[in-house]
Amino acid sequence: MADFWKRLGEIDRRIIFVLIALAVLVPLALKLAFPIPVGKGPSKDFFDSVDSLPPESVVLMSFDYDPSTKPELHPMAIAIVQHLMSTDVNLVAMALWPQGASLAQEILVEISDSLGREQYHDWVNLGYKTGGLVLIARLGSSMKAAFPTDLSETPYGQIPMLDGIQRLCDFDMIITLSAGDPGIPHWVMVASDQLGVPVGGGCTAVSAPQFYPYLQRRVGERPQMEGLLGGLRGAADYEALLRRKYAQAPPGTAIAGMAAQSVAHLVIMVFIVLGNLSYLALRKRKEGQR
Amino acid sequence: MGRLGLFLVILIGPVPALAAGSAGPDQARPVADSFEAVDSPNDAGGVIELSWAMSPGSKLVDSMLVTRSKAGGPENVLSVVSPVSTSYRDTTVANGVRYSYALVPMLDGRRLAEVGPVAASASAQWIHSGRSGMLIITVILAAFILYFIRHGRKGGELYIRQIAGLSAVDDAVGRATEMGRPVLYIPGIMDMDNIQTIASTVILGRVAARTAEYGTPLMVPVSKSVVLSVAQEVVKEAYLEAGRPDAFQKDSISYLTDDQFGYAAGVDGIIVREKPAAIFLLGAFYAESLILAETGRSVGAIQIAGTAMPSQLPFFIAACDYTLIGEELFAASAYLSREPKLLGSLKGQDVAKLFFMVVIVLGVIASTVGQAWDPASEIAAFIRNLTHVE
Amino acid sequence: MRLYVPLGITFIAGIIMILEFFVPHDPFPTLGGHVKDWYTIVASSAIFLGILNLLRVHLKKINLRSRNWQYSPVTIIGFLGMFGTGVAFGFTEGPFFFMFNEFVVPMGATMFSLLAFFVASAAFRAFRASNWRASLLLASAFLVMLGRVPIGDLIWRLIPGAAESAHPNLVTEIGEWIMRVPNMGGQRAILIGAAMGVVATSLRMIFGIERSYLGGTD
Amino acid sequence: MSWEMVGIWGGALLTLCLYSFLYRDNPFYKFAEHLFVGMSAGYWAIYTIFNVLKPNWWDKLVGAGDADPQLIMIIPGLLAVLMLMRVVSKLATYSRLPLALIVGAGAGLQLVSFFQTNGLKQVENTVIPLVGSGVGPTIDNLLIVTAVVCGLVYFFFSKAHRGITGGMANVGITMLMVAFGASFGYTVMARISLLIGQAQFLLFEWVPTIPRILGL
Incomplete structure (x- = not known):
């Protein structure tokens, strides 16, 4: 028996790998689904602040991620763009990450076509520029200096919806979908802290905890961030809220993924329990021998 | 019209x-x-x-x-x-x-x-009014830090507590020497404008001085070209100072790719093939932290990690032998060099932290008392104002 | 000259960035804007150094027939393939874009997803209740993990009466509480401490007290 | 076979090559790894040249379109040339000038940004009343303030962790550990999500094409 506990404690990690793979593949292949309960919290705050934007306001949406975090951030981006475009909010897209620009384009074109929105009147994609914090600081004084043209090289001045948009202060809200550096902290530092433009957004689940301090609300003062979507759960929350409010919103991929997620979590937790059982059994034996 | x-x-x-x-x-x-x-x-x-x-x-x-x-x-x-x-x-x-x-x-x-x-x-202003509190605090704290640096340089008495991860640097390099395996140094994935990368290249100099002394091969794969240049300068200089310029191999410091996961894939390959006995993961890390640390652990290397990225610290703690948490990373170069002026700056940082602790405690007391007694809430408001930055 | 001119440049560039933050009056905003623009250009131009290094290291490996040299041509061909098509056909469409989207992107996503496996093995190995502090770490990890998926609340509601109680989503709430209170406090201590480290390190750089990044002290 | 097929199959096979690393190092992984490093380096080189250097430097220097040439752009151009002097060992010293600019600008910018957002702002947010609305928030606030103050004590370098300092530092590191545990637990979800993304690609995009390719 003691041998069993010892072997269990030092199990080859490749066995864990196989079980994790199965935990994800099987629920996906069988298309399991769980209900998503959404209560008050950062996801709801974010949804509400986007939902309360009046028609014709202008939102800057920065796609600060790349394909490696696509599974988490892309479903959010789709749901948010869907939301903005169906409520007549004008959308200016940009990216602090090079590959973000084309990811944005993919979503914008598809959703704008399906909802009959018009490029350069309802939305524009300015593309990617390097520089992170430095670039954001530059946008604070001049959008045009940093983005002389949009993604398809149309000069800034020839884009009708950008009339009157000269710098970050001219936006009603900034939404950043952020996979890391540069991302949320930089937008908060410049746009929210220095310029006072409301900032909200989504991030990978991993980085969400470090942004919790930005969410704290005190009476009579704006929080550093309006709200936050964390990872796939955040995306699923947003999808659920969107569908609750606008029944015609198409179903997203985040809700489906939550089932696989749950099973994989269970597998990891079972392993943690097994590891501790083995540890405790061995320790008891050692104490018994003494 | x-x-x-x-x-x-x-x-x-x-x-x-x-x-x-x-x-x-x-x-x-x-x-x-x-x-x-x-x-x-x-x-x-x-x-x-x-x-x-x-x-x-x-x-x-x-x-x-x-x-x-x-x-x-x-x-x-x-x-x-x-x-x-x-x-x-x-x-x-x-x-x-x-x-x-x-x-x-x-x-x-x-x-x-x-x-x-x-x-x-319209007119221009000389001082940003919403930032004057920060300006005052910055000047005070900078003065503290610079004062203690001077104090240290003049040979003033300075005690610095032990930092486990840094005391282990010598052991780690020594073990690699005994086993005849290389030391791998990873300065994070951010560029040279990131202060963690700057701190890491400084620590690299101290580690390179040890590997030069012990004659152990040092490998530094980097993800940014500017970091490549700086790392080459720093390591070359360390070998020169140790009197081993012959042992310096420029190509042991190499650029892989700017891509986060391309870099992780490349470094993983280096780890499993070169089997370093000691791995340093110091600097700004993102998601690749655990990919590197778990692979390093699987080849049995002693791992010393450090970063100020709060989101990556749990993974380093789970997978590495020693982890420098946040500020400890910035203390590392001073700690390893033992140069009095640098140790002085640590003392200055402590005074700055003490200052903030006092501000927090006073502010919390004042705003708690202020619930019942108005003058106290004015003090709390003053403290909040002082630390408030627009 | 080898030391003092660079130190002077570091000092001036650093001070301009700091003053730009506090002084909205010209010339600082203009100077700050220039320094930021120049920074981007200079840092980007260094990419050529990286490319040369990458090519040299692999060509040398092939020349010397070092261990695993057979794979070096793969790197070189991969590089030239992307670089060549990028120059010839542009980077927003055509073969460059295709190869990037269809090959580079999935490889990045795959490397990233390795973390699902590593997180599991690291959790299994590291989360042992060896003392009370480790037990706290374990407990908070476990509860948050459970609170992140709907299944945590579904399990809680198996207890009779739980679903109708005031807290039908108790597990999620506990997870959120851990994130909001102890986690926020801990993170904040790290943030403030690290900010002090950044300030001190930056000052050492700007005032030239730490200068080893310039390669020595001569 | 269409280009789309080439893309799906190439992506799927490279994905499987990289996953094989989980078993152990092998020629498939080595191939994919070397290809990944090369291709991504090529990608970044092109992107940097055409999306950064060209619009932000060259176009401004020569005055692309109807803009006037900005002669001040000669300065960063010169600095960039000095940076590249590193390849000539005699002139390598001059690369210290651009490096000095990069480090100086980075240090200055990070000093104010970190101090504001991670320093002062966090201090300001911690100045909260302990009592107020009910028992729950009081305990929460007390815990947050304790964690911050004791956590800062843990980072003291010039004081031995003994006596009161030691006690507070102990509380501090304990709170940090709880935070790390929470952060780890929170992250697991994101990591699984990534695997789900890749599994979806393999299951729903690649697998359905297998019969077609095999002519079934």
């Missing part, structure tokens, strides 16, 4: 407001009130901010013109804004010139009674 407006009214017919039986639009109450123009604060000038409030019960107009004129000059239409907007920034003004502004509501192409005029001139 006026004639065109009239034309439009004839074309379109009676406007809804007239149809509702109220007085004509010209006699309607002003669309907006509390209209004001002020110099935009805390900038280099060149901006005047206009703001107004919609007066309740007024008619909804089609749009509004923002007009501007210089004393005695002609009126220019600056912009057409939507009827529900309540502010406008004029960014085309010259400093020190007085402009007057008016707001002209438009309904069916006709100008209604204008609001205003109001006047303002």
Whole structure:
């Protein structure tokens, strides 16, 4: 028996790998689904602040991620763009990450076509520029200096919806979908802290905890961030809220993924329990021998 | 313009407001009130901010013109804004010139009674008013830190507590030497403008001095070209100072790719093939932290990690032997060099932290007491103001 | 000259960036804007150094027939393939874009997803209740993990009466509480401490007290 | 076979090659790894040249379109040339000038940004009343303030962790450990999500094409 506990404690990690793979593949292949309960919290705050934007306001949406975090951030981006475009909010897209620009384009074109929105009147994609914090600081004084043209090289001045948009202060809200550096902290530092433009957004689940301090609300003062979507759960929350409010919103991929997620979590937790059982059994034996 | 407006009214017919039986639009109450123009604060000038409030019960107009004129000059239409907007920034003004502004509501192409005029001139400010508290604190803390650096340089007494991860550096390099396996140093994945990368290249110099001394091969794969240049300089210099310039191999410091996961894939390959006995993961890390640390662990290397990225610290703690947490990373170069002036700056950091602890404790007490006693809440407000930055 | 001119440049560039933050009056915003623009250009131009290094290291490996040299041509061909098509056909469409989207992107996503496996093995190995502090770490990890998926609340509601109680989502709430209170406090201590480290390190750089990044002290 | 097929199959096979690393190092992984490093380096080189250097430097220097040439752009151009001097060992010293600019600008910018957002702002947010609305928030606030103050004590370098300092530092590191545990637990979800993304690609995009390719 003691041998069993010892072997269990030092199990080859490749066995864990196989079980994790199965935990994800099987629920996906069988298309399991769980209900998503959404209560008050950062996801709801974010949804509400986007939902309360009046028609014709202008939102800057920065796609600060790349394909490696696509599974988490892309479903959010789709749901948010869907939301903005169906409520007549004008959308200016940009990216602090090079590959973000084309990811944005993919979503914008598809959703704008399906909802009959018009490029350069309802939305524009300015593309990617390097520089992170430095670039954001530059946008604070001049959008045009940093983005002389949009993604398809149309000069800034020839884009009708950008009339009157000269710098970050001219936006009603900034939404950043952020996979890391540069991302949320930089937008908060410049746009929210220095310029006072409301900032909200989504991030990978991993980085969400470090942004919790930005969410704290005190009476009579704006929080550093309006709200936050964390990872796939955040995306699923947003999808659920969107569908609750606008029944015609198409179903997203985040809700489906939550089932696989749950099973994989269970597998990891079972392993943690097994590891501790083995540890405790061995320790008891050692104490018994003494 | 006026004639065109009239034309439009004839074309379109009676406007809804007239149809509702109220007085004509010209006699309607002003669309907006509390209209004001002020110099935009805390900038280099060149901006005047206009703001107004919609007066309740007024008619909804089609749009509004923002007009501007210089004393005695002609009126220019600056912009057409939507009827529900309540502010406008004029960014085309010259400093020190007085402009007057008016707001002209438009309904069916006709100008209604204008609001205003109001006047303002723009100017530049020398100190950002919302940042003066921070300026004061920055200067005080910088003075503390620079004072203790001087103090250290002059040979003042300085105690520095032990930092486990840093005391282990020698052991780790020593073990690699005994096993005849290389040391791998990973300075994070960010560029040289990141202060963690800067701190890491400084620590790299200290580690390189040890590997030069022990004659152990050192490998430094990097993800940014500027870091490549700096790392080469730093390591070369360390080998020169150790009297082993011959042992310096420029190509052991190599660029892989800027791509985060391309870099992780490359470093994983290096780890499983070269089997380093000691791995240093110091700098700014993102998701690749655990990919590198778990692979390093699987080849049995001693791992010393350190980062100020709060989100990656748990993984280093789970997978590495020693982890420098946040500020400890920045203390590392001073700790390893044992140079008095650098140790002095650690003492300065401590004083800065003490300052903040006192501020927090005082502020918490004041705002707690302030719930019942007003003067205390004023103290709390003062403290919040001092630390508040715009 | 080898030391003092660079130190002077570091000092001036650093001070301009700091003053730009506090002084909105010209010339600082303009100077700050220039320094930021120049920084971007200079840092980007260094990419050529990286490319040369990458190519040299692999060509040398092939020349010397070092261990695993057979794979070096793969790197070189991969690089030239992307670089060549990028120059010839542009980077927003055509073969460059295709190869990037279809090959580079999935490889990045795959490397990233390796973390799902590593997180599991690291959790299994590291989360042992060896003392009370480790037990706290374990407990908070476990509860948050459970609170992140709907299944945590579904399990809680198996207890009779739990679903109708005031807290039908108790597990999620506990997870959120851990994130909001102890986690926020801990993170904040790290943030403030690290900010002090950044300030001190930056000052050492700007005032030239730490200068080993310039390669020595001569 | 269409280009789309080439893309799906190439992506899927490379994905499987990289996953094989989980078993152990092998020629498939080595191939994919070397290809990944090369291709991504090529990608970044092109992107940097055409999306950064060209619009932000060259176009401004020569005055692309109807803009006036900005002669001040000669300065960063010169600095960039000095940076590249590293390849000539005699002139390598001059690369210290651009490095000095990069480090100086980075240090200055990070000093104010970190101090504001991670320093002062966090201090300001911690100045909260302990009592107020009910028992729950009081305990929460007390815990947050304790964690911050004791956590800072843990980072003291010039004081031995003994006596009161030691006690507070102990509380501090304990709170940090709870935070790390929470952060780890929170992260697991994101990591699984990534695997789900890749599994979806393999299951729903690649697997359905297998019969077609095999002519079934």
